[in-house]
Amino acid sequence: MVNFIIDGKKVEAEEGKTVLQVARANNIGIPTLCCHESVAPTGSCRLCVVEVKKGKRTRIVTSCLYPVDEGIVVDTKSERVKNVRKLVMQLLMARCPESDVLKDMAKEMGIEPQPAFHPETDKGKCVLCRLCVKACEDVVGVSAIGLIARGKKKAVGTPFSEDSMVCIGCGACAYICPTEHIVMESFGTKRKIWGRTFKMQACDKCGRYFAPVDQLKFISQKTGTTMSDLVTCISCK
Amino acid sequence: MSKINTLEDLNKAKKRGLEAIIPSKTKIMVGMGTSGIASGAQQVYDALAGEIKKRKLDIILSKTGAMGMDCIEPLIDVMQPNKPRLAYSKMTAKKVPEVLDQIVKGAVDGVKPAYRMDEEDFICLDEKKPYVKGPVSKDQKDIPAIGSVNFYKKQLKLATRNCGMINFESIDEYIAKGGYFSLYKALTKMKPEQIIEEVKASGLRGRGGGGFPAGVKWETCRRAHGDIKYVICNGDEGDPGAYMDRSVMEGDPHSVIEGMIIGAYAIGASQGFIYVRNEYPLAVANLQRAIGQARECGFIGKNIFGSGFDFDLKIGKGAGAFVCGESTALMTSLEGKAGEPRAKYIHTVEHGLWDRPSNLNNVETWANVPAIISRGAKWFTSIGCKNNSGTKVFCLVGKINNIGMVEVPMGMPLKDIIYEIGGGIPGGKKFKAVQTGGPSGGCLPIDLINISVDFDALWEAGSMMGSGGMIVMDETTCMVDIARYFIDFLEFESCGKCVPCREGVQRMNEILNDICAGKGKEGDIELLESMSQGLVDGALCALGSTAANPILSTLKYFRNEYVAHVRDKKCPAGVCKALIRFSVSEEKCTGCGVCLKKCPTECISGEKKKTHVIDQTKCIKCGVCKESCKFDAIIVE
Secondary structure: OEEEEEOOEEEEEOOOOEHHHHHHHOOOOOOOOOOOOOOOOOOOOOOOEEEEEEOOEEEEEEOOOOEOOOOOEEEOOOHHHHHHHHHHHHHHHHHOOOOHHHHHHHHHHOOOOOOOOOOOOOOOOOOOOOHHHHHHHHHHOOOOOEEEOOHHHOEEEOHHHOOOOOOOOOOHHHHHOOOOOOOOEEEOOEEEEOOEEEEEEEOOOOOOEEEEHHHHHHHHHHHOOOHHHHOOOHHHO | OOOOOOHHHHHHHHHHHHHHHOOOOOEEEEEOOHHHHHOOHHHHHHHHHHHHHHOOOOOEEEEEOOOOOHHHOOOEEEEOOOOOEEEEOOOOOOOHHHHHHHHHHOOOOOOOOOEEEOEEEEHHHOEEEEOOOOOOOHHHHOOOEHHHOHHHHOOOOOOOOOOOOOOOOOHHHHHHOOOOHHHHHHHHHOOHHHHHHHHHHHOOEOOOOOOOEHHHHHHHHHHOOOOOOEEEEEEOOOOOOOOHHHHHHHHOHHHHHHHHHHHHHHHOOOEEEEEEEOOOHHHHHHHHHHHHHHHHHOOOEOOHHHOOOOEEEEEEEEOOOHHHHOHHHHHHHHOOOOOOOOOOOOOOOOOOHHHOOEEEEEHHHHHHHHHHHHHOHHHHHOOEEOOEEOEEEEEEEEOOOOOEEEEEEOOOEHHHHHHHHOOOOHHHOOEEEEEEOHHHOEEEEHHHOOOEOOHHHHHHOOOOOOOOEEEEEEOOOOHHHHHHHHHHHHHHHOOOOOHHHHHHHHHHHHHHHHHHOOOOOOOHHHHHHHHHHHHHHHOOOHHHHOOOHHHHHHHHHHHHHHHHHHOOOOOOOOOOHHHOOEEEOOOOOOOOOHHHHHOOOOOEEOOOOOOOEEOOOOOOOOOHHHHHOOOOOEEEO
């Protein structure tokens, strides 16, 4: 166990925990976009920055990655922290002017859009948090989508922007997306995502179309469960 | 090539190498680094080879790396027994027959050499060997000695000790200069801890820009837990105008390799990687050849010098991303993934390449190691200044007379580098600023011309040493435009992983473009400042956190130029086209008509011997009239 101070409060935490985990456990709110319990943190959105004093050195770190340490003093609301968060929010609002999630977050944080940043029109609601890519690669294990290009041209997509043949239509990317950028359309027997249409499986008990056939096949292959055991939906199991 | 297992074997190779370096017959060396080849060295080499064959001359033709004075290349060095070594500058294939005539006659009566060298320095062996026994003959004495040439006078070559001196294709020549003797010493006479102590005591700091003490890094990596450890050489030099590392990798690849083997032994690593950008094909080829030679000799492989130490070394080629010069991005790239940095809260010396302890240093740092092991920490600390021992290699480029690569003891005043070594600013123009440290560095103004060029002084002044690029600017450079140039570069090179760098640098670029286009608004400067602070604090890696440096340093020293652009809609340096206007001075114009003829849009009119007029509606502000006017009659405001 390590002891340290966060926002003036003495806390005790398990070694290996991140500052963000400990802050949240102590009801200290830190905004995040790219952080999700299902995937390893990457520190790409920079919203969760906090100020950490260790010995004589004070610096800004990302709390989702910074491991707790004995004797550190953490300030989650310093001026420097606020300045970074403000910049990040204003930059993202200019990138994704349509996003209600961002608007609500900014409102809660008391941040107005920066008029000098001309709103973009072609980025949709994607903040490039890469949660979708990580979920597809690390959780689902198919890597149907990935990051393309670099810098301002960076985007999420399928390889060469063509239909991904490894995609199983599970929709994990859409579920994990914090800004509802990834569109998954379901219409009865079919589901459409990343340009491909997937055939849905009807539950052998209730008849509800509950999962893409490709996804069930993938699970069957991975786990060795027979398809006949997989065609019952969760509610009927 | 046979195995070199003992000191005796090493001495045999040294003897062979020495005969090749200072042969008993005539030798011509052509500077065949990239800078030489770019200015035509290959044609000179081919012409020499052809002419030597045609005349059936008994002359050795050899290749060497870049000596540094790029502005006088192609360069050939002529060595004749018991004569000073003569350097012929700006060689062409056409000059070859005449130079060969002179060599055959043994006289200097036609093409004049740029300088002569009377002795060869063997830094690692602490020896000097004269080319001439006895006094230098009278006609040769008239040729300036290298020590009297301003460009070389104050230089001290340690990391670049063999560049331009040995044939980079020959391991024997490297050994003759004392090469691999340090490795022998380290492996057979020193314990790993002793080597680390020596490097720590030498005060060697990372030459890639960070300036972190190399010995301390090595020690942490040695102590880190793990059976498999790596040593890595960062050869991903990508700063505009910087090519020090390229010159070392091309001209003296073995110095880097030897440094890495010593480092690996000290740290306990058995595998090394050299990460080179693929845009350096000659560096890649020369390193590859050198690694092959070192392997054949047994310097790479199992049981090196019978010490029981095994080491292997591979090259990883970069795919053209500037960000891969950042250590974590480099390691991610070596792993075969897209080069993106990651947070360094857990250091790479503990969890680096493939999550294993990894020690990364840059080319110049590694190249210094054999010299330190050979001559000792005390010798190394006698060079340079406090907390900045040794030398630093710089590339002097931009508005400077002597463009080239220079190596000087640290702590040298900036003015000595600019005015003495660099020979000042061309065209009688005034010095305005120098950008050190590449795009992440900053611009230093004339007020700081006496600054000591070392890691700490440059950092305090708001710039940094960086890897060693020095871009000199004269009075015709607009500092807002310069900041815009570097921000534009960084926008292109940002990996796009974190928001402040990907989106922030792009917005800063937009604001700077607006300012240069005369669309600057009240509050833009303050916004740039606050965004810069956000970037310093908020970006994930060093590329992002230092990306604002060009803006911050130009704002610090040239704020009035920003104000002139934003408030007065003027570009004081006369660069930003939207903010300038060309006109003709009635007083100075002689009506010669030169500008009228040169103007590409035919917007200048006027009778002979009468003041000419520029039609503002047609003027594209290209500046051709100003350049062509001999009477300084074109006004830019």
